[in-house]
Amino acid sequence: MVDKRKRKVDDECRRFQEEWSVKYFFIESADKALCVICHETVAVLKEYNLRRHYQSKHQGTYSRFEGNIREEKLAKLKQCINSQRSVFTKASKQNxxxxxxxxxxxxxxxxxxxxxxxxxxVKNCLLEVVDELCPEKSNVIKTITLGANTVARRIGDMGTNLMEQIASHAKNFVHFSLAIDESTDRCGTSQLLIFIRGVDANLNITQELASLNSMYNTTTGKDLMKEIQKTFEQYSLDWNRLKCLTIDGEEICVV
Ligand SMILES: [Zn+2]
Structure with a gap:
């Protein structure tokens, strides 16, 4: 019985009490207490902590505000915080x-x-279009980064993300097959494409280009095997679950 009551009191102490706002100029923010005067946060919601903060930092200036004036002061400071917050949210949404x-x-x-x-x-085209149609938006377009380095990084990030997605699906493959295709790009370099199609226990099918490798010399069976092995390692694939392998449209092994 004593324990229960103790727990209840503890519980109440850790909850933000409305009266603390006017007493110590704090508001509740993301499970913490936020001082509306200096914007510091107090993590543990205990009256003692809030009182200590107020007494040591703000009591000298704020104790003279009493009654209605104190409440007005608090309302103003709260309003200030809210408008700052909305500016931040807007900025982060825009980013x-x-x-x-x-x-x-x-x-x-x-x-x-x-x-x-x-x-x-592309950016220059966008700027011209926007200048004609909605010039007020041209400053927003100017802040979009589309330099060569950024574009290269974005494409790299998308590729990595795609590989991570395939890897996470591949973990659950019950069976899978690979299709290998060799083609020559516009520079005359031979490109080896490895496609994967797998199915998990819930019959969800994943089909994706798993890897693309440039082959600079002759493409022998040994070279192909090396690339296949790389793909197996990249996605931690299990040889026992491989059901079919197709090379240039020709089915070469069905297990
Ligand atoms: Zn403070």
């Missing part, structure tokens, strides 16, 4: 949109086999 726009443009460039340097051309 997120800018990054997303830059990723989308990089994706289109990659999908169409365009050089990374085309990002700047």
């Amino acid at each position: 997120e949109s800018r990054a997303r726009a830059s990723f989308k443009v990089a994706y289109i460039l990659a999908k169409n086999g365009k050089p990374f340097t085309d990002g700047e051309i």
Whole structure:
């Protein structure tokens, strides 16, 4: 019985009490107490901690505010914090949109086999269009980064993310098959493409280009084997679950 009561008291102590606002100029923010005067946070919601903060830092200036004046002062400080917060939220939302726009443009460039340097051309086109149609937005467009380095980094990030997605699906493959295709790119370099298709216990199918490797010399059976082995290691694939291997459209092994 004593224990129960003790726990209840403890519990109450760790919850923000409304009266602390006017007493110590604190508000509750993300499970912590935030001082509206100096914006410091107190992690443990105990009256003692808040009182100590107020007495040591603000009592000298704020004790003279009493009654209605104290409440008005508190309301003003709260309003100040809220408007600052909305500025921050707006800024972070805008940053997120800018990054997303830059990723989308990089994706289109990659999908169409365009050089990374085309990002700047796209940006110039966007600026011209916006200048004509909605000039008030031109400052926003100017802040989108589409330089060659950024585009290259974005494409790299998307590739890594895709590989991580395949790897996480591959862990659950019950069976899978590989299709290997060799083709020559516009520079005359032989490219080896390895596609993977796998199925998990819930019959979800994943089909994706798992790897793309440039082959500079002759492509022998040994070279192919080396690349296949690399793909197995990259995605921690299990040889026992491989059901079919196709090379250039020819099925060479069905287990
Ligand atoms: Zn403070």
